[in-house]
Amino acid sequence: MLRADACAMPDPRIDIDRLLRRIHALGEIGALPGGGACRLALSDEDRRGRDLVRGWMQQRGLQITIDAIGNVVGVWPGREPGPVVMTGSHIDTVRTGGLYDGNLGVLAGLEVIETLQDAGVQPRRDLAVAFFTNEEGARFAPDMMGSQVFVGALAVEDARAVVGIDGTTVGQQLDHIGYAGNDAAVAVHAFVELHIEQGPVLEQAGTRIGVVEGVQGISWTEFTVDGVSNHAGTTPLRLRHDAGYVAGCVIQFVRAMSREIAGDQIATVGALELRPNLINVIPNQAVFTVDLRNTDAEGLARAEQRLHTYVDHLAQAEGVTVSHRSLARFEPVGFDPDLVHRVEAAARGLGWSTLRMPSGAGHDAQMLASSCPTAMIFVPSVGGISHNVREHTEPADLEAGANVLLRVLLDLAS
Numbered sequence: 105m106l107r108a109d110a111c112a113m114p115d116p117r118i119d120i121d122r123l124l125r126r127i128h129a130l131g132e133i134g135a136l137p138g139g140g141a142c143r144l145a146l147s148d149e150d151r152r153g154r155d156l157v158r159g160w161m162q163q164r165g166l167q168i169t170i171d172a173i174g175n176v177v178g179v180w181p182g183r184e185p186g187p188v189v190m191t192g193s194h195i196d197t198v199r200t201g202g203l204y205d206g207n208l209g210v211l212a213g214l215e216v217i218e219t220l221q222d223a224g225v226q227p228r229r230d231l232a233v234a235f236f237t238n239e240e241g242a243r244f245a246p247d248m249m250g251s252q253v254f255v256g257a258l259a260v261e262d263a264r265a266v267v268g269i270d271g272t273t274v275g276q277q278l279d280h281i282g283y284a285g286n287d288a289a290v291a292v293h294a295f296v297e298l299h300i301e302q303g304p305v306l307e308q309a310g311t312r313i314g315v316v317e318g319v320q321g322i323s324w325t326e327f328t329v330d331g332v333s334n335h336a337g338t339t340p341l342r343l344r345h346d347a348g349y350v351a352g353c354v355i356q357f358v359r360a361m362s363r364e365i366a367g368d369q370i371a372t373v374g375a376l377e378l379r380p381n382l383i384n385v386i387p388n389q390a391v392f393t394v395d396l397r398n399t400d401a402e403g404l405a406r407a408e409q410r411l412h413t414y415v416d417h418l419a420q421a422e423g424v425t426v427s428h429r430s431l432a433r434f435e436p437v438g439f440d441p442d443l444v445h446r447v448e449a450a451a452r453g454l455g456w457s458t459l460r461m462p463s464g465a466g467h468d469a470q471m472l473a474s475s476c477p478t479a480m481i482f483v484p485s486v487g488g489i490s491h492n493v494r495e496h497t498e499p500a501d502l503e504a505g506a507n508v509l510l511r512v513l514l515d516l517a518s
C-alpha cells in the first residue's frame with residue numbers, strides 16, 4: 105500500500121460509472137413514476153435501501169456500527185487509530201424524492217473509499233462514510249433527527265417517542281425495520297458532506313462547485329385552527345368561524361411578510377388539511393405547517409414573532425381558536441473557515457469554478473458542525489429542482505463533486 109502523506113499526495117480519480125450504477129440501483133428501491141424514489145424514514149423501503157448500502161459497505165471491508173437511532177457508519181481503518189475523517193449524508197427521502205438528495209453524499213463517500221482502496225492508497229486516519237436516520241423529517245419531525253442524536257443535541261428516548269404523520273412512533277418503526285443498534289457513536293475528527301445544491305444558484309452562475317459556508321436557520325411550526333362548521337350556502341359571512349379562511353390568510357401573509365423582511369427570508373405552507381373537507385361545508389378545522397428560513401438569526405426570530413402576532417389577531421377577528429407546536433427549530437450555522445477554504449482550494453486545484461454560498465436546505469452537516477470542523481460541497485441541480493422526481497444533476501458535475509470530496513478527505517486524513 106502507498107502511504108498518503110502531505111508531501112507526496114497521490115492523485116486518484118473516482119469511477120463515475122460505478123457511482124452512477126449505485127445511484128440508480130438505490131433509486132430502484134421505492135421507485136416512482138418519472139424517475140425518483142419514495143423511501144420515507146424508517147419505512148420498509150428505507151430498510152431495503154439501508155440493507156443495500158450496508159451490504160456495499162461490507163463488501164469493501166468497512167467496519168459497520170449502528171447506534172441507537174439507526175445511524176449507520178462504515179469505517180475503513182487508516183494506519184493509525186484515532187477519530188475518523190467522516191463523510192456521508194442520508195438515504196431517506198421525501199414522498200416525492202429524487203435520485204440524488206442525500207444518496208449522492210453517501211454513495212460518493214463509498215466511491216471515494218473504493219477508489220483509494222483500488223489505488224492502494226491507505227490514509228493515516230480512519231475514513232468513514234455514514235448515513236444518518238431521518239434527515240428529511242417528512243414523516244417524523246424534526247428533520248436531521250439522526251445527526252442530532254449523533255452529536256448529543258437530541259436524546260434518543262425523545263427521538264424514539266416522536267409520533268409521525270401516520271400515527272406510528274420513531275421507536276416502533278426503528279424496531280420494526282431492525283435498525284435500533286447499540287454501538288457507541290464514532291469519534292469524528294472532521295466532517296465533509298457532498299450534496300446537490302437543490303436550488304438554481306450554481307446553474308444560473310454557470311459554476312461547477314458550490315463552496316458552502318453555512319446553512320440558514322429553520323423554524324417549523326404546526327398550527328391547528330378550530331372554528332365551526334356550518335352550511336356553505338346559508339351562513340352569512342359575518343357569522344362564520346371559518347378555519348379554512350384563516351389557513352388561506354396565513355398562506356398569503358407569509359409570502360407578503362417574506363418579501364418585506366430584509367435579508368433572505370422565505371416561508372412555505374407545505375402541508376394543509378381541512379376538516380371535514382367537503383365542498384358545501386365551512387371547515388371547522390384546519391391543520392397546517394409553516395416552514396420559515398433565514399440565513400440571519402434575528403431575521404428568522406422577527407419572522408416568527410410577526411407570524412404569531414398576525415395569527416392571534418386573525419383568530420380573534422374570525423372567532424376561532426388557534427394552537428401551535430414547534431416541530432423543528434435550528435439557528436443558522438456557519439461552517440469551519442479552514443475547512444471551507446480547503447474545499448475551495450481542492451475544487452480550484454482540480455480546475456473547477458467555485459462559488460461561496462449558504463445552503464438553503466437543511467443538512468446533517470449543520471448538526472455535525474457543533475462537534476467537529478465541518479464543511480459541504482455542492483454540485484448544480486438542473487433547473488434548481490429538488491424534492492421532485494425530476495431532480496437531476498449532470499454526470500460531469502457528480503464526478504467533479506465526488507473528486508473534490510476525494511481530495512478533501514485525503515487531505516484531512518493524511
Ligand code: GLV
Nearest residue numbers: 240247464465466
Ligand atoms: C431538508 O431536506 C430540508 O431542508 O427541509
Ligand code: MN
Nearest residue numbers: 205206239299
Ligand atoms: Mn438532503
Ligand code: MN
Nearest residue numbers: 198205240491
Ligand atoms: Mn431533502
